[in-house]
Structure formats: structure tokens, C-alpha cells
Amino acid sequence: MDIATFMGIMVAGGLVISSIMMGGSAAWFINYPSFMIVIGGTMGATLINYPLSDVVSVFKVTQNAFAQKTQPVNSMISTLVDLAKKVRRDGILSFESRLSEMDDPFLVKGLQMAIDGLDSRAIEDVLTTELTYLEERHRLGADIFSTMGTFAPAVGMLGTIIGLVQMLMQMEDPSSIGAPMAVALLTTFYGTLMANLLFLPISGKLKVKSKQEVLLKQMVIEGVLSIQAGDNYRVVEQKLKAFISPKKRDITPDANYPAKEKQAG
Amino acid sequence: MDIATFMGIMVAGGLVISSIMMGGSAAWFINYPSFMIVIGGTMGATLINYPLSDVVSVFKVTQNAFAQKTQPVNSMISTLVDLAKKVRRDGILSFESRLSEMDDPFLVKGLQMAIDGLDSRAIEDVLTTELTYLEERHRLGADIFSTMGTFAPAVGMLGTIIGLVQMLMQMEDPSSIGAPMAVALLTTFYGTLMANLLFLPISGKLKVKSKQEVLLKQMVIEGVLSIQAGDNYRVVEQKLKAFISPKKRDITPDANYPAKEKQAG
Amino acid sequence: MDIATFMGIMVAGGLVISSIMMGGSAAWFINYPSFMIVIGGTMGATLINYPLSDVVSVFKVTQNAFAQKTQPVNSMISTLVDLAKKVRRDGILSFESRLSEMDDPFLVKGLQMAIDGLDSRAIEDVLTTELTYLEERHRLGADIFSTMGTFAPAVGMLGTIIGLVQMLMQMEDPSSIGAPMAVALLTTFYGTLMANLLFLPISGKLKVKSKQEVLLKQMVIEGVLSIQAGDNYRVVEQKLKAFISPKKRDITPDANYPAKEKQAG
């Protein structure tokens, strides 16, 4: 579980709820029709905006925002450096039998193409195309959430206008406008709340996770091409470490070897 | 029919209508002059902004947002891989007679140029130029809707200011401002409604559909160039599958063959 | 006259005026000082933002938004294809005498350079530089209008704040705030009206017209380079038709020949 997403929802939700409880009855903030119109209007606009299959798949994508996938950047570097060492000793064909032990399908694909004897430009083309469209699909998930974050406050405002018109139409005693006006404001409250404490930050988290994965895959591309070109493993290491922060570079290889061994052993 | 667009309009429209009905008379929300000024002002601004022919053609483009065109990504891959197999057996000239049986004019054009013996750079140039300007024309449709989505709330606000000025000018009894103020708010209601539940999401759907079509055409370009270069069909398959999600790649070729046979048979 | 610009102004203007007339006296919406401050403030900000010569030249540019220049895309293709035919028969030097009969100075310039024997890279450089800076100058016109569309509502709001402060300062009887508040709102009305029904859509139209002209000139560049390279006229045709929509490609050449003959005959 991504602890930050969880903590964020707890902190923000808890403060909103306690702020509601402290100032009066929580029931004032619960209004099913208002809730329905904001959720329904936002979902409706989203369905007009995106294909059904994309909207459905968003629920799966949302898990990414909550799931904690350890990004094994350092272990990936160790794996690739290790492969670079072995390739000079045993030749690239010796990897054939080990491919099935590797976890990362992207790395496997790249190595398989190298073993098959494709030239480096073709390998780079295929892997880069794959990465481009992976980014595109990731972006779709983030875009749907950010679109919902744009529609939710607009639909909330729409609900508030509906409430205001209804209130104004039957207003007889100006001093009695309190409660209906409060109810009219609730849709704006729901819309703003969902947009700013759910949709937009989840969209942001999906973008961050996408970037991490793309970075990892760019390292794989760089590494596979270097391995195929027969670069010295020290050069491969230098090239790959350029991707990460200097602070994270001083890894004791041993600490990462178990993970690596499991993958590339 | 694109089921998501339909569902979205049903859900959003249904909730807005029921929310209007529940709170009082639906007649409160019907005001023809207000409706006229929002529709008319938005159309007027759009006509100033775009050539007449473009605005007219938008009505045809709108159908795209509602039409369900199955994107035969997998069947296109099968078709291209199949062509890659045949070209090595029969030579590219053997395709001449089959061109008329193919559905996709873009593919036909690409193959025709290959048969005519143009070099690969010229083919790539022509097809890429065509794709660039196809995207440009698609974008125009999406842009017109997104422009309408920008003007509609602004025109709605304009109508509300007109209503407020008229109300303020003849205000005698402050307690009687309810109904005229409600009417003044209606143009903002219409403008916000049209922008957020119609224009902007339709613009978004057109963009998504354009991306799908562009993706398909990029695969055709990649495929035609690979076929012309005489790539092994396994390489062609790998190159093309890089465009799509890994999950969708494990297609049983048989399931797609009927569709393919119809096109390339 | 660009009919869409004209229609748009008629429709939007007519609806605003009739909406004003229907709700009361039109005189309520006429206030010269308010009008002066919005126009003057917007012009003032625009003059600070742009050189005087650019602001003055905008008035000439505005005509483009109203002028109907038929974009002879198809006739340009015919002209270029025709030249491609002739160049293989008569050589490029034979065009020298015909240059004076051609309408398009950009085409004439390109051909002249080809006749002068400049190599294709130099021709492409000069024509592309010219096109880049043409776009730049076009963009300037659109930018000035879009800047005015940004300043107008802000100046309108400024006027409204001035009016509100004056009203609040001399407010004695709360029930008498109607008329001064209505007057204060007028500057916001003028600013929003001018921005959304004039400045922003005109800026948009200028952008669209610029795109059309740039497209035409890109076809000329492509065509001149193809002609110089001695491409077969069918190839030239294919390259040029890639720029336009498939629907518009099935032109009966005859229908366009008169136009072409006039230019290139």
C-alpha cells in the first residue's frame, strides 16, 4: 500500500470531518440528492469525454495510486551491470536460458531481440515505441482523473445555481433563506472536495508513478543497447547511474545482490 | 453508437432534470429568451472565430463522438503481419490485384506507392504528411467544441449581468428581487450546463477518437515500411505489437482471422 | 467578405440587443463614461504592451478577419502539378518568361531561385525562413487581439470596483443602491461583451486564416522542391494531395483548369 496516499486521505479527510463536527451537526453536510448530482454529473461528463472501456479501466489504474510498488532502480542497475560483465565472458547467446528467470518483461523483450540478432537501431525502435505508448496509456489514466477534477467543481456550481434559482423562486421571507442556501452550497462543497482532495491529487500520483516506471524502462533500454554493443561494465554502470541522484549511487552492491541474484542469477 | 457518450448524456441529463424536478417546478428553469441568448451568443462568437464551412462540418464531426467505430487494432496487426508473410513468398507486385479488396484507404495508398516502386523515404514522407494534416483536421473539430465550451459560460455570465442590471434599475422593493434574480441566473445555468455537460466532454471524446485513429495509421506506416523493407514477419509483428498494451497482445490469431481474411484474404 | 464573421456579429449582436430591449429600456445599458473607461483602459494597456506601429497595423490585419480570400488549394495543386509536367518537357529555364503571369509571389520567388540554380537546401532554407517569420507576423495580429480580450474584462472589473467604492462611500439608504450598482456593473458588461464577442473570436479567426495560408505556402515549398528535383508529376500530385482532406482530393481537374490556366498558362 502506498503509505503517502493512505496518510493523505486520512489527514485531509479527518480534518474536514472534524471541522464539520466541531461547528454543528454533521447531518447538515449530508444531502443525498446533492451528492447524486455531483457524482452523477461528473461521471456523465467523464463518460461523454472518454470511451467506456477507458473509464472502466480507470478503476484498475486507481489501484496504482494506492499500491506500493518498490521501484528497484538500484537492483535494476546491478542486474544490468552484472549482465554486462557476463556478456563479455559468455556471449549474449548464453542469456537465452536465463530469460525465464527474469522478472521484468521489458528487459526480457530487449534481451530476446538482442539474442535474435536484431541490430541496435531496430531494438531501440521497438523498445522506444513500446515505451512511448506505455506513457500514452499511463497518461490516459491521469488525464481521466484530472478531467474529473475539472468537471466536479463545475457540476457542483451547476447544482448550486439550481438550488439558488429554486430558493429565489419561492422566497417569500428573506430571513428564511438560510437553510435552502446552505443546501445549495453543498453541491459546490462536494465538487470542490472531490476535485481537490481526491481526483486532482490522485491524477498527480499516477503521473509521478508513471514517471518512475518510464525512468526505469529508459535505463533498461540504455542498458540493453550498451550490453549488445559490448560496452565495458564500468561504462554501463556510469551510464546507468547518470539517471539517478548522486546520493543514491553509493550503493553497496552486496546489499542489492540478493535481489539481483533472484532476477538474473 | 458510442455507448459511453450515450450513457454519459443519459446519466448527467437525468440527474440534472431530476434535481430540477425535486426542488420545485421545472418551469422555473425554462426561459426561452435566456436560452436564445446563450445559444445565439455562443454560435455567434463561434462563427466569428471559425470559417463557416468549418462550423458546418462540425455537425458531421459530432457524429464521430456518438458513432461506435470498432478500432480493429488487432485485426490490423494480423493483416499487416499476413502481408509481411506473403511479400516474401510472392513479391510486392502480387498485392496489386488485392488492393481493391482492402478496406483501409490509407493502407491501400501506402501499398500502392510501394508497388509503384517509390523509395521508403518518399512513402514515409507522403504518409506522414497525410497523417499530420489528418490530425490537424481532427483537432479543428475538437477545437471548435472546446471554443464553444469557453464562450458558453462567458455568454451566460453576460446574460446574467444584463438581467441584474435590468433588475437593479427597476428595483423598488428589495424583497421582490427573488424571481428576476432567478431568471438572471438562468443564462449562467445554461452556459455552464452546455459547456460542462456537452461541449467540453464532446471535445474530449473527439480528441480521444482522433488519437485512436492516428495510432492505427502510425501502425500502418510502420507496417508498410517494414513490408517494403522485406522484414521477417516476426519482426513486423514485434514492431507493431509495441504500439499496444501487453495485455491486448496475447490475441489468438484465429479469433481475428475472419476479420483479417475479409480484408486481406 | 467573410460571411461567417459577418453572420456571427449579426447573430450575437442581435441577440444581445434584443435581450436588452425585451427587459426594459435600452438606455439603461448606455453609459458613455463606462464605455470610455473600458475602451480607453484596454487600448492603454495594449499600447503599453505593443509597439505603436504594431497596434496601428492591427486595424489593417482586422480586415483579414472580415475579408473572404478564397484559398485556392486545389488550383494551387493543379498549378504545381502542371509545372511538374512542363519542367520535364521544357526544362526549368523555360519558366523564366512565365513568372510574371503567376499570381503567388511566394511561388514566383521559389521558382526564381530554382531558375537561378540555387541548390535545394538553400531554396528550402530561404522559403522556410520566410514562412517562419510570416507566421510570426500573423501571430502578432492574433496576439494583440487576444491580449485585448484579456485586458478588457480586467479593466471592466476595475471600473466596477470604482463604481462600487463610490456607491458604498455615499450610501445612506440601502434601498437606493439599485441604480448605482447597475451602473457599476456596466463596465464589467462592456468588458465581457467586447472580449467574448469581438476580441477573442477575431483573434481566433486570424489564427485560422494564418493556418490556411501557411498550409498553402508549405505546399508551395514542397512543390517547388519536387519540381526542381524533377519528380514525376504523379508523385508531385500525391505529395501535395497528402496535405488536404481525402474528400477534397477527388477534384475533376477540368473544373480547376481554367483557374490554373489563368495563373500558369
Place this chain on the structure above:
Amino acid sequence: MDIATFMGIMVAGGLVISSIMMGGSAAWFINYPSFMIVIGGTMGATLINYPLSDVVSVFKVTQNAFAQKTQPVNSMISTLVDLAKKVRRDGILSFESRLSEMDDPFLVKGLQMAIDGLDSRAIEDVLTTELTYLEERHRLGADIFSTMGTFAPAVGMLGTIIGLVQMLMQMEDPSSIGAPMAVALLTTFYGTLMANLLFLPISGKLKVKSKQEVLLKQMVIEGVLSIQAGDNYRVVEQKLKAFISPKKRDITPDANYPAKEKQAG
């Protein structure tokens, strides 16, 4: 003095002042504490946002928005064409003695490198790097003003909220809220005024002036490279005139020769 900047400030300022005078006492709009908080808050935010040296240097940059530097585009073309003529007659080394007579340090630098025998790629590299970072420094000035134009209204709103809270806290008689509310609005007035009639348009003018200077320097780069390559002076002329509007190209060389002679003579 840039006459447009001056006129703009006169027109906009004059109209705001007369609009204030016509509606009541000008003293209503003068409130030193409100003025202090807007100016101070904006300056404070700007100082947090930019290094002190950059903020200080902005005052020098501001002069650019007011200074009228004639952009000698045509005279620069004449100078460069003239040099192109001479280089074929006398050789590039003959320019050595004339460099000190030339006004433009950028041109001098380019010619000096050509005289020193650097190859054209190195010259282009150095001049382009210099131009890139010149643009960067220009952009900094425009960015600081546009940042101030973003912070000023926000700080104005902050001041208004402070005023509203103070008014609401001591409100006893609802009919007496006029004056304090007017005062609360003044910070929003100052913030909006400064942003829209000063900071944002000055930022815009600085951008325009930067573009003009960059255009001139791009012509110098193109010209120096052409001169070094020994291009015919007619080709140089054609290349350089591509940068400017066709209307401005039909310059009678004589009219410009005095200016040119002074520089390159």
C-alpha cells in the same frame, strides 16, 4: 522614449483618474495603508521568488519598455550585404581594421571569429549559445513583471479579506458597512490596477522588444555565416530579406546607405 508605452500610460491613467473624479471625491481612492500592503506584499512575494540581484536589475530593464531603440533592420541588411560584396573583392581579413568602426558588438564578435579562422560550425555554436542565453536573460525581466502581475491581484484580494474580516467583526449596524467595505475593496482595486495597467503590459512590451532584438541577431548569424561561406551578395540579400515582411523589403538602398556607411563604411 517609446511613444506607445507613454501614450498607453497616459490614456489608461487619465481615464481611470477622470472616472474616479467624476463619481465623487478622489480622496475616497487614496488609502496609504492599503497601498502599502499591495506594493509591499507584491514586492515581498517577488523577492522570495527571485534573487535580489535580478529584482534590482529589473529597474534597469524597465527602461527598455520606455526607451525607443530604433531597430535598424533594413540598415543591418544593407550592412551585411555590403560586407558580402566586399569579402569577395578584398577577402575577409580586410575587415580586421574596420571592426572598430562597427556599432553592433554581436556582429563584431561574429566577424572576429570568422577572421580568426574558426570554422562555421564553431561560429554558429558560439553565436547561437550567446543568443540563447541573451533570450533567457531577457525572459527573466519579462517573467519578473508577469510574476508581479500575478501576485498583485492576489495580495489585493488578501487585503480585501483582511478588511472584510475586520468589518464583520465589529459590525453592529448593517447600514454602516458602506465605508469600511469600500476601504476593503481598495486593495483589490490597487492590485488589479497595477497588474493590468502596469505589470502585465510592461512584461508584454519587454517580450516584444526581446523578439525584435533576437530577430536582428538571428539575421546577423545568418549573414556572418553566409559571408564566411563566400555566398554571392544577392543570395545573402535574399536570405536576409526572408526574415522581414515583404512590404518592408522594397527599400531604396540609397535611403539606407547613410546609416550603413556610418556603420560599415
Place this chain on the structure above:
Amino acid sequence: MDIATFMGIMVAGGLVISSIMMGGSAAWFINYPSFMIVIGGTMGATLINYPLSDVVSVFKVTQNAFAQKTQPVNSMISTLVDLAKKVRRDGILSFESRLSEMDDPFLVKGLQMAIDGLDSRAIEDVLTTELTYLEERHRLGADIFSTMGTFAPAVGMLGTIIGLVQMLMQMEDPSSIGAPMAVALLTTFYGTLMANLLFLPISGKLKVKSKQEVLLKQMVIEGVLSIQAGDNYRVVEQKLKAFISPKKRDITPDANYPAKEKQAG
């Protein structure tokens, strides 16, 4: 300490506080629950949006906005020019022993690769990749602050809506709405204050500092490649000075030599 950040916070904070004190009791603006909801909601949204480790590391990054790191641009130029002189006399291998005396790890890395005999394209690749991802990590810090600057006012508005609903729900006497409405406004006040006088300007300062560092590193890349290529030291100097403002170029080398000697001596 970055004096501008410090001054900015003093000036803006001081004016806000004095403006609060002058208009009444400062206690009116202190409301812990309101403060909690704005801080907590903003932090919550930020935690949903970014990984925990990134949010934590922001506190370290914030120091950069306050720290005064002298950017030794001129001393770096002297260092590199000096190296360019020595490399022609002693050869690049002679630098080996001096690397440990140099301060800049990026320069050391570049020189080490040159000493190791990597070709210039590989060196450029590694250093550029490193710079790209350094920028990426810098941008993350600026992005987190700018995200907080977006969420803070939204959360503030959310708190105000909660306060308004609570006020409206228990409103009995319209004349008693003063104090609760003032309290409701406080969350908007806090949100706007934090966004515009802290989060957004700090985000801006981090961007500026990142640009300065990137500029310095680009000079190092250019310099190392020039040194490896054996360029004359005058050429190296010219190339490097192109990065900085002409005004800063006329440095008396002597003034910088001590700094340089310390590094490269």
C-alpha cells in the same frame, strides 16, 4: 542565507501583520481549527499527490530557497580555461592527480571520463543524461511547492464553504452573521496567504536556483568536451563566455585566480 528570500518574507509578513494590527484586534485573525484545516488539507492533498519520500525530501530542498550559494560562474570559466591551457602543455592524463583537489563533482566526473579515454559522444551522453535527471529532480521540488500553492486556496475555499453552511443553518437573526462569516473567511485568508506569500514564490525561487545550476553544468559539459578536443584556450573562453551576460564577461582574471587556484591549482 539568501537575503532576498529573507527580505521578502520580512516585508510581506510585516505588512500583513501591521495591516491586521492597525484595523483591530489581531486575535480576530487567529483561529486554530481554521488553521489546522488549511494546513492539514493542503498537506493531505500533497501526500496523495506525491510519494512520501518526495514530500519529506522537500523540507531539505526548501533550504535551497533560503541558502545563499554563490554561483561561481566566472571562477568556473577561469578554471576551465586554465585546464584548457594545461591540457595542451601536459596532456589530459596529467589531470589525474589533481582531480581530488577540485570541488565540483560534475567536473571531476567529466574529466575522469576524458582521462579514461571515453570518446566525446559517450561523455556528452553520460553528462547530459545526468543533467537531464538532475533538472527532473529539481523540478520535483518546485512542483511540490507549486502544487501546494494550488491546493491551499482550494482547501481554504472548502473551509469557507463549511463555515458558511454552518452559519446559514443556524442563522436566526440576520444581523448576527458578522462574526461567524468573518471566521468562515479566515480559511480563505490562510489559504491565499500561504499560497501567494510562501508556496508559490518559494517554488519560483527553487526554479531560478535550478536554472543557475543547470547553466553552470552546461558550461562544464561544453568545457570538458572542448578540453578533450584540444581546443585552443581562447576558443574555450569564447565558447564559455557566450553563456553569460556581456557585462559580466570583462572580469579581471586576477580577481578570480585565487578562487581558481584553490580549485584547479
